[in-house]
Amino acid sequence: xxxxxxxxxxxxxxxxxxxxxxxxxxxxxxxxxxxxxxxxxxxxxxxxxxxxxxxxxxxxxxxxxxxxxxxxxxxxxxxxxxxxxxxxxxxxxxxxxxxxxxxxxxxxxxxxxxxxxxxxxxxxxxxxxxxxxxxxxxxxxxxxxxxxxxxxxxxxxxxxxxxxxxxxxxxxxxxxxxxxxxxxxxxxxxxxxxxxxxxxxxxxxxxxxxxxxxxxxxxxxxxxxxxxxxxxxxxxxxxxxxxxxxxxxxxxxxxxxxxxxxxxxxxxxxxxxxxxxxxxxxxxxxxxxxxxxxxxxxxxxxxxxxxxxxxxxxxxxxxxxxxxxxxxxxxxxxxxxxxxxxxxxxxxxxxxxxxxxxxxxxxxxxxxxxx
Amino acid sequence: xxxxxxxxxxxxxxxxxxxxxxxxxxxxxxxxxxxxxxxxxxxxxxxxxxxxxxxxxxxxxxxxxxxxxxxxxxxxxxxxxxxxxxxxxxxxxxxxxxxxxxxxxxxxxxxxxxxxxxxxxxxxxxxxxx
Numbered sequence: 123x124x125x126x127x128x129x130x131x132x133x134x135x136x137x138x139x140x141x142x143x144x145x146x147x148x149x150x151x152x153x154x155x156x157x158x159x160x161x162x163x164x165x166x167x168x169x170x171x172x173x174x175x176x177x178x179x180x181x182x183x184x185x186x187x188x189x190x191x192x193x194x195x196x197x198x199x200x201x202x203x204x205x206x207x208x209x210x211x212x213x214x215x216x217x218x219x220x221x222x223x224x225x226x227x228x229x230x231x232x233x234x235x236x237x238x239x240x241x242x243x244x245x246x247x248x249x250x251x252x253x254x255x256x257x258x259x260x261x262x263x264x265x266x267x268x269x270x271x272x273x274x275x276x277x278x279x280x281x282x283x284x285x286x287x288x289x290x291x292x293x294x295x296x297x298x299x300x301x302x303x304x305x306x307x308x309x310x311x312x313x314x315x316x317x318x319x320x321x322x323x324x325x326x327x328x329x330x331x332x333x334x335x336x337x338x339x340x341x342x343x344x345x346x347x348x349x350x351x352x353x354x355x356x357x358x359x360x361x362x363x364x365x366x367x368x369x370x371x372x373x374x375x376x377x378x379x380x381x382x383x384x385x386x387x388x389x390x391x392x393x394x395x396x397x398x399x400x401x402x403x404x405x406x407x408x409x410x411x412x413x414x415x416x417x418x419x420x421x422x423x424x425x426x427x428x429x430x431x432x433x434x435x436x437x438x439x440x441x442x443x444x445x446x447x448x449x450x451x452x453x454x455x456x457x458x459x460x461x462x463x464x465x466x467x468x469x470x471x472x473x474x475x476x477x478x479x480x481x482x483x484x485x486x487x488x489x490x491x492x493x
Numbered sequence: 494x495x496x497x498x499x500x501x502x503x504x505x506x507x508x509x510x511x512x513x514x515x516x517x518x519x520x521x522x523x524x525x526x527x528x529x530x531x532x533x534x535x536x537x538x539x540x541x542x543x544x545x546x547x548x549x550x551x552x553x554x555x556x557x558x559x560x561x562x563x564x565x566x567x568x569x570x571x572x573x574x575x576x577x578x579x580x581x582x583x584x585x586x587x588x589x590x591x592x593x594x595x596x597x598x599x600x601x602x603x604x605x606x607x608x609x610x611x612x613x614x615x616x617x618x619x620x621x622x623x
Contacts, residue, residue, distance in 0.1 A: 162556040163531040353530070353557055419578065421534050421554050443533035443556050450534075472536075472552065 134179035135270050135331040143349055150352055151244030151368075153180040158351040165354035166445040169317055170486075173276035174350035175338050178323070179331060180243035182266040184250065187236045190259025195237050198257055199229060200377060200399070202390035206231040211297040211314055214385055215377050216252065217395030221402060222373040223380070225249050226365060228314060230299060238265075242367045256394060270331035274338060275321035275358075277489065278345040283322050286341055287311065291322065296491045305337030316355065318362040318488040357442050363413045363453060363483035369424055370411060370439040370453055379407040379455065409436065410461040413483035414469075416450035420476045422469045428454050429468040429475055435460055438469060446486045452478075495524040495618060498589055502565065502605060503614035504547070509589065510565040512605055513596075517566050520593040521553065521584065524618045529555040532584040535577045537594055542570045544597060546604050551594065553584065566604045568597035 131154035140147065145156035156177065158165060168174050186194055195203045201214035210231055216224035225245045230238040241249045246266055254262050274283055284291050289302040291311050299312035310325040326334050339347060356366070363381075365371045371380045376399060378386070383403070388396055416422060422441030427434050441452030452469070460467065463482050468475035501509040507525035511518040526532060534554035544550040544564035551562040573595050577583060584592040599605075609617065 157557070158530060161531050163533075357556060419534060421559075423559065443554070445556070 134177055135328045136177045136335055139332055139335055153243055156351040158353045159349045162353035163445045165348055165350045166357050168348040169276045169319055169350055169358055172346035173278040173282055173342055174348050176273040176350045176355060178273055179270040181271055182241040182246035183269045184239045185263045185265055186260040188260045191235050191237055194257035194260040197393055198253055200393060201385040202387040203229055208233045209298050211299055211312055215382055219394055221376040221395045221398035223371045223375055224252050225367055244368060268328050270326045270328045272324045273315055275315045275317040275319045279321035282342045282345055305334055307334045316364055317358040318490055320489055320491045357445055360440050360442055361444055361446055361486040362488060366440060376402055378402050379409050380411045408458055409455045410458050411453055411455055412461045412480045413453050413485060414478045414480050417477040420471055421450040422452035427470040428456055429470055430460055451485050495527060497611045497615045499611045502608035504563060504565045506563040508563055508565050516596055516598055518593050518596045520588055523588050526585045526588045531556050532581045535581045537573050538570050540570050540573055565608055566599050567601045568599040570595050571598045572596035
């Protein structure tokens with residue numbers, strides 16, 4: 123991250139559109155991105171109650187193809203990609219041999235021998251180096267610069283995208299994708315997201331991104347569509363307790379303590395990090411990533427200490443004001459014996475211990491289409 | 494351009510002060526609340542606390558950021574806006590009115606001469622806007 127931030131900031135194909143819309147632009151993972159247009163709370167609520175449009179073109183896309191593609195994906199990723207059918211998506215993790223997290227990602231299966239991996243913006247160079255060195259096979263292509271990515275999220279996303287699509291997207295199931303034309307633009311329509319709402323992510327050729335963005339904004343006007351910046355993207359994902367790489371997971375955390383054991387499938391065969399993770403599983407992890415809410419009106423922030431009985435027991439990895447719950451919420455690693463729902467903890471805010479409680483997550487019920 | 498009332502004094506840290514005899518009412522400017530975005534938390538001192546010119550007297554938090562509040566003038570806090578911690582969004586909707594934060598009894602009224610005039614503050618934020 124620091125290396126990126128010292129260099130010139132990259133721009134997505136929608137940079138001019140954001141500036142013209144009055145967005146406040148900020149550096150994020152080496153990119154100059156919109157953090158908000160009208161305000162984080164208003165944008166957050168638009169996604170929860172209507173529909174929001176996000177530019178997430180900063181994310182990276184790699185394709186791998188050939189007879190060795192599946193073995194490469196299987197060796198790199200903790201989840202089992204073998205049962206994926208063409209048109210299916212899977213959440214997964216790349217690990218180091220020691221069990222630390224290289225990145226979290228989604229894996230798309232086009233057909234028997236072609237996959238796409240969507241990775242975090244700040245990790246594109248590191249991940250590209252990792253998969254091409256460690257994958258051990260397949261023909262890899264880094265499509266990141268040629269591919270823009272828009273997310274359309276919210277209860278009115280389905281009807282909006284369907285009005286513009288030339289194929290049936292209503293019956294597209296959660297974590298499945300299809301090729302289609304939306305507003306005449308060739309896209310991959312993926313029923314995925316990072317908000318806890320129903321909706322789609324649209325992979326679009328970089329040169330067509332602005333046209334698709336304008337078509338969605340125009341067609342969504344009556345639905346109350348709003349452009350959504352990274353500020354609301356962060357509060358929306360936090361309410362779901364979705365991990366953010368660099369905050370909640372990184373090289374120093376493993377998938378088990380992060381609550382991502384459900385995407386680690388040792389039964390599939392060997393993968394990078396398997397032995398280390400299995401040893402951790404056998405021993406039990408000493409700390410866990412929990413979700414907590416503040417009792418008083420206080421806002422926890424990344425890096426604040428978590429206390430129990432006055433002693434430090436962990437650290438806040440993500441924290442914010444939750445626009446849906448109208449209170450401070452956060453995630454952090456605490457000693458495993460303090461991770462049960464209902465456990466009372468304190469968060470140290472400007473030198474004072476403020477009361478918090480471990481709660482069931484997601485913090486806000488997910489409306490993502492699960493069938 | 495943000496609203497900058499002519500009858501107030503300003504700091505470079507984007508607080509305003511309204512001099513009312515030997516007292517000063519203090520808040521943050523329209524420009525400040527625009528830059529902060531949605532204000533979700535305000536922490537203010539109690540009545541009786543002494544504040545010093547250009548030292549932090551409280552905290553305002555938006556969804557994304559934590560910012561200190563600086564006292565434009567020295568003195569003793571004689572009134573606190575008790576509604577703000579319950580309705581912090583008032584800072585966004587009415588920064589010069591219901592969004593006021595504290596009233597102090599000035600110990601060194603001469604300090605007011607060093608504060609920015611509305612015209613000077615307008616110039617400051619015109620430069621910051623780019």
